[in-house]
Amino acid sequence: MNFEFMIKKALLFSLFIISSFILGGCWDQQEVNDLAFVTAAGIDKSEDGKVELTVLIFIPKGKSSQQGMEGGGGGGAADTLFRSAEGKTIADAMSTLQEKLPRHIFWGHCKVFIFDDDLAKEGLSTHVDFILRHPQLRERSRLFVSEEKAKDILSLIPPLERDISEVLKELSSFRIGMDVTAKDYAQMLIGDSNASALPLIKILPSTPGQEKQTIAYVTGTAIFKNGKMIGDIDDSVTRGVLWLRNEIRLATISVKPNGKNDGFVSMNLLRAKSKIIPLIENGKWKIKLYAVGNSNIVQNTTDLDLSSPEIIKPVEKQLKFEIKKRVNIALWEVQERMNADIFGFAEAFHQKYPKIWAKQKKRWDEIFPSVEVSFDTNIKIQNQGMNSVLSNHPLKGVENK
Amino acid sequence: MKRRREMKKLDFTHRLDISKSLDEEKTQILNENDALSSSLIENEKILKSIYQDCSDVVYRKFLIGRETQALLIYIEGMSNIEEMDKGVISPLIQLENVNLVNIQILLEEKLTVSKATPTSSFQDVIQQVSSGNPVILINRQIQGISVGLGKWEKRAVEEPMAESVVRGPREGFTETIAVNTTLIRRRIKSPQLKIKKMNIGRYSQTQVAILYIDGLADKSLIEEVNNRLGRIKIDGIMESGYIEEFIEDNPFSPFPQILNTERPDIASASLLEGRVVIMVDGTPFSLIVPTTLYSLLQSAEDYYQRAIIGTLIRWLRYSFFLIALLLPSSYVAILTFHQEMVPTTLLLSVAKSREEVPFPALIEALIMEVTFEALREAGIRLPKQVGSAVSIVGALVIGQAAVSSGLVSAPMVMVVAITGIASFSIPRYNAAIALRMLRFPIMFLAGTLGLLGIMLSLIAIIVHLSTLRSFGVPYLSPMAPMQYSEMKDVLLRAPWWSLKTRPHLTGAYNQYRQTNGQNPKPPKDSE
Numbered sequence: 001m002n003f004e005f006m007i008k009k010a011l012l013f014s015l016f017i018i019s020s021f022i023l024g025g026c027w028d029q030q031e032v033n034d035l036a037f038v039t040a041a042g043i044d045k046s047e048d049g050k051v052e053l054t055v056l057i058f059i060p061k062g063k064s065s066q067q068g069m070e071g072g073g074g075g076g077a078a079d080t081l082f083r084s085a086e087g088k089t090i091a092d093a094m095s096t097l098q099e100k101l102p103r104h105i106f107w108g109h110c111k112v113f114i115f116d117d118d119l120a121k122e123g124l125s126t127h128v129d130f131i132l133r134h135p136q137l138r139e140r141s142r143l144f145v146s147e148e149k150a151k152d153i154l155s156l157i158p159p160l161e162r163d164i165s166e167v168l169k170e171l172s173s174f175r176i177g178m179d180v181t182a183k184d185y186a187q188m189l190i191g192d193s194n195a196s197a198l199p200l201i202k203i204l205p206s207t208p209g210q211e212k213q214t215i216a217y218v219t220g221t222a223i224f225k226n227g228k229m230i231g232d233i234d235d236s237v238t239r240g241v242l243w244l245r246n247e248i249r250l251a252t253i254s255v256k257p258n259g260k261n262d263g264f265v266s267m268n269l270l271r272a273k274s275k276i277i278p279l280i281e282n283g284k285w286k287i288k289l290y291a292v293g294n295s296n297i298v299q300n301t302t303d304l305d306l307s308s309p310e311i312i313k314p315v316e317k318q319l320k321f322e323i324k325k326r327v328n329i330a331l332w333e334v335q336e337r338m339n340a341d342i343f344g345f346a347e348a349f350h351q352k353y354p355k356i357w358a359k360q361k362k363r364w365d366e367i368f369p370s371v372e373v374s375f376d377t378n379i380k381i382q383n384q385g386m387n388s389v390l391s392n393h394p395l396k397g398v399e400n401k
Numbered sequence: 402m403k404r405r406r407e408m409k410k411l412d413f414t415h416r417l418d419i420s421k422s423l424d425e426e427k428t429q430i431l432n433e434n435d436a437l438s439s440s441l442i443e444n445e446k447i448l449k450s451i452y453q454d455c456s457d458v459v460y461r462k463f464l465i466g467r468e469t470q471a472l473l474i475y476i477e478g479m480s481n482i483e484e485m486d487k488g489v490i491s492p493l494i495q496l497e498n499v500n501l502v503n504i505q506i507l508l509e510e511k512l513t514v515s516k517a518t519p520t521s522s523f524q525d526v527i528q529q530v531s532s533g534n535p536v537i538l539i540n541r542q543i544q545g546i547s548v549g550l551g552k553w554e555k556r557a558v559e560e561p562m563a564e565s566v567v568r569g570p571r572e573g574f575t576e577t578i579a580v581n582t583t584l585i586r587r588r589i590k591s592p593q594l595k596i597k598k599m600n601i602g603r604y605s606q607t608q609v610a611i612l613y614i615d616g617l618a619d620k621s622l623i624e625e626v627n628n629r630l631g632r633i634k635i636d637g638i639m640e641s642g643y644i645e646e647f648i649e650d651n652p653f654s655p656f657p658q659i660l661n662t663e664r665p666d667i668a669s670a671s672l673l674e675g676r677v678v679i680m681v682d683g684t685p686f687s688l689i690v691p692t693t694l695y696s697l698l699q700s701a702e703d704y705y706q707r708a709i710i711g712t713l714i715r716w717l718r719y720s721f722f723l724i725a726l727l728l729p730s731s732y733v734a735i736l737t738f739h740q741e742m743v744p745t746t747l748l749l750s751v752a753k754s755r756e757e758v759p760f761p762a763l764i765e766a767l768i769m770e771v772t773f774e775a776l777r778e779a780g781i782r783l784p785k786q787v788g789s790a791v792s793i794v795g796a797l798v799i800g801q802a803a804v805s806s807g808l809v810s811a812p813m814v815m816v817v818a819i820t821g822i823a824s825f826s827i828p829r830y831n832a833a834i835a836l837r838m839l840r841f842p843i844m845f846l847a848g849t850l851g852l853l854g855i856m857l858s859l860i861a862i863i864v865h866l867s868t869l870r871s872f873g874v875p876y877l878s879p880m881a882p883m884q885y886s887e888m889k890d891v892l893l894r895a896p897w898w899s900l901k902t903r904p905h906l907t908g909a910y911n912q913y914r915q916t917n918g919q920n921p922k923p924p925k926d927s928e
Contacts, residue, residue: 018845029737029849031761032752039745060752108741109748136741162746 036103040112040165042150045119053093054084054151080163082154090130107136112165114150120229131182139183145198145222158215167215175249177218193341196224225340240330244343246274255318263302267295278348286372294382306384320377441540466496470540479533481552488514504544516549561663566702574663578682584665605637608682617675641681655835658871660692675908691872700828711894725823725836730847736762738851757807763848769817874906
């Protein structure tokens with residue numbers, strides 16, 4: 001009797017529980033089949049002050065299914081389609097876009113946002129607001145500025161990767177250029193310096209006849225001041241910027257050792273680290289760039305015997321000089337020409353001299369161009385590579401031994 | 402409404418009937434409690450009425466020393482007849498001195514069998530006869546003699562089927578309790594090993610033995626086991642599972658609170674940890690109390706292989722325990738609620754394979770899981786010759802056809818397969834069943850509430866586990882309540898020389914297994 005009563009009670013109880021799930025549980029349930037996964041999005045400026053949102057959507061068709069050309073915006077790749085819609089804001093454009101898509105737009109996997117430079121010149125902070133505010137969007141998605149229309153870039157069919165978002169993600173993870181996520185960008189926007197930078201991308205010229213079969217790649221950096229793009233610097237100048245921002249990871253530096261005009265010594269950088277140390281002396285604002293690292297020699301086209309320390313020394317000196325030269329070019333372009341503090345000098349001063357900073361921060365635009373930068377670099381040549389024989393005089397190397 | 406009440410009334414009267422019939426039976430049994438009378442004819446009559454219509458009972462009348470009537474009663478096929486001819490009947494028939502016809506004298510001087518005891522009541526006689534021991538009743542004697550010559554066909558000691566090991570003893574318990582206690586006694590030779598026997602079951606009279614080591618097992622534990630076993634009133638016991646359900650602490654928990662094993666080495670090791678082993682005649686599975694969750698996740702081989710491997714395998718098992726419980730539900734939850742959690746490339750390939758599947762992920766998972774469970778069940782029950790056919794069909798249905806017909810996505814097949822393997826990797830079958838069962842409600846919760854549902858069900862399971870007790874020992878011990886010193890046998894499998902103490906909740910009476918400092922080390926240089 002007791003047992004039957006218990007079973008009745010349990011049945012009733014479980015009925016309540018089950019119905020509570022069915023009544024209230026599934027409201028935000030979304031099957032994978034009902035979602036349109038956005039892998040990349042591009043935002044362009046359109047004529048009448050509106051923005052045009054283009055999204056790259058993955059088509060989840062199995063390999064056996066036919067791979068049709070779909071999409072309102074033109075031909076898609078094998079398994080992606082792109083569509084665009086205009087609107088007053090990105091959110092507005094997105095809702096228009098949803099009208100043209102049979103599936104829910106799902107932003108959770110959007111890793112790449114591309115803005116065209118016309119839009120960037122008007123300012124991006126209002127658009128980045130959408131990326132940071134929308135619950136599905138990731139703060140870790142990467143931002144790019146393109147010289148061409150973002151729509152054109154999204155229509156490319158990368159020959160090696162799944163789609164353009166994968167290409168850009170992988171390329172920026174090499175840290176050859178800047179690598180800026182939405183979160184980084186937001187931090188730059190609220191930072192002391194009032195300047196920010198985003199990687200600049202361009203379409204790689206393709207082989208004739210296969211115009212769409214190419215990728216976009218990072219060619220430099222777009223410099224922003226007060227939220228608006230004021231100019232850009234190229235690839236090699238960006239390297240200098242990366243030294244100042246402690247973002248250098250992968251670098252191959254070729255130097256001409258002293259007195260030798262007939263060849264290069266190329267080195268790969270390993271474990272480079274840099275740090276900027278601010279200093280205010282007699283009212284003069286100074287920055288010291290402190291950089292340490294090791295490098296490996298990967299090629300030697302001179303007739304120097306790099307296994308001897310006496311010869312390595314001047315090469316190291318030359319290496320330091322080369323780095324200094326790169327940084328100086330960056331400083332000249334960005335500090336003097338554009339007066340945009342994308343190196344983080346302002347934060348450094350703020351942290352070290354909070355009181356002085358509080359008084360002077362309004363004058364930062366005047367102070368910044370006159371900040372003197374000195375160098376304390378200590379890059380060592382750690383390893384002369386696997387080849388101990390001289391490259392252009394192999395026999396001589398052997399005889400010396 | 403009225404009808405229902407009437408029905409209830411009927412129900413009640415029906416129950417009354419049952420209790421009445423129980424009473425009647427009792428009175429009949431009470432009759433058997435009577436002492437044997439001195440008249441052989443009287444005794445024979447009563448026994449024949451008790452064993453009415455039992456064609457397998459043999460009555461053999463003979464004369465002792467050509468004068469005294471005697472009656473031999475045994476059940477055909479349960480006694481060693483040759484021994485009886487040699488050791489009992491021939492010495493009695495050839496007896497010359499009739500004055501010697503006295504139970505004590507016969508026992509001491511004439512019967513050349515090793516086990517013979519006097520019996521004085523009908524109940525005794527019946528019990529002895531029923532368990533295969535022939536009984537001799539002699540005229541003008543108020544006692545009979547039961548001869549311990551019970552012998553029947555039994556299975557040889559074989560390798561245990563359900564708990565196989567690569568390294569370890571190959572012996573397993575059999576259906577005969579005497580063999581089983583011998584297997585333990587051969588491992589623990591100390592007289593401290595106590596074996597108490599009792600009979601349970603009104604009809605079956607099943608022998609149940611309680612084994613423990615005196616001085617190791619908690620006295621109150623032994624008493625509790627005795628009490629709980631003593632309370633069982635049932636008509637028959639076919640397997641130790643009957644007893645398990647009568648004596649476990651929480652009968653409605655999916656988790657088994659009593660360990661069963663058919664390996665004498667596991668039973669002996671448990672005895673040495675201060676646990677109590679309950680053996681039941683007629684089944685190779687003996688019960689071990691108390692039990693904790695962690696002992697369900699341990700295999701005998703953990704202690705026979707090298708310690709490091711033992712530790713790794715234990716961790717493998719713990720993680721597969723979680724996989725067996727949570728993998729399908731996590732898959733469902735993530736795919737229906739938390740698509741942003743999956744790495745992009747993985748999600749895109751899952752989306753590709755799910756594109757043509759008509760069902761939501763929850764239904765898909767349920768279909769596959771139920772099919773898999775059915776296949777597994779079919780594989781166990783079917784005769785071996787048909788079993789292979791089932792597995793071929795199952796592999797095809799589950800693996801190939803379901804995917805190519807577009808009913809189920811390939812990742813789901815993977816998930817179900819991994820879950821299946823995970824639940825096979827749990828060494829105790831009944832623990833694996835618990836997980837199999839719990840998987841389904843968790844899957845429902847995952848399909849309706851997402852990861853929140855999984856968390857809720859996990860919390861519920863953990864709360865439930867921590868309320869469970871097995872014979873007074875918390876089920877999650879030594880993890881909750883935390884006993885750091887015992888982690889060496891839960892999180893790790895420490896080498897034997899460092900497992901110095903017994904688990905403290907069962908072995909507190911005699912804490913130390915071994916002496917200190919036995920770890921192998923180079924000998925000290927003696928000057």
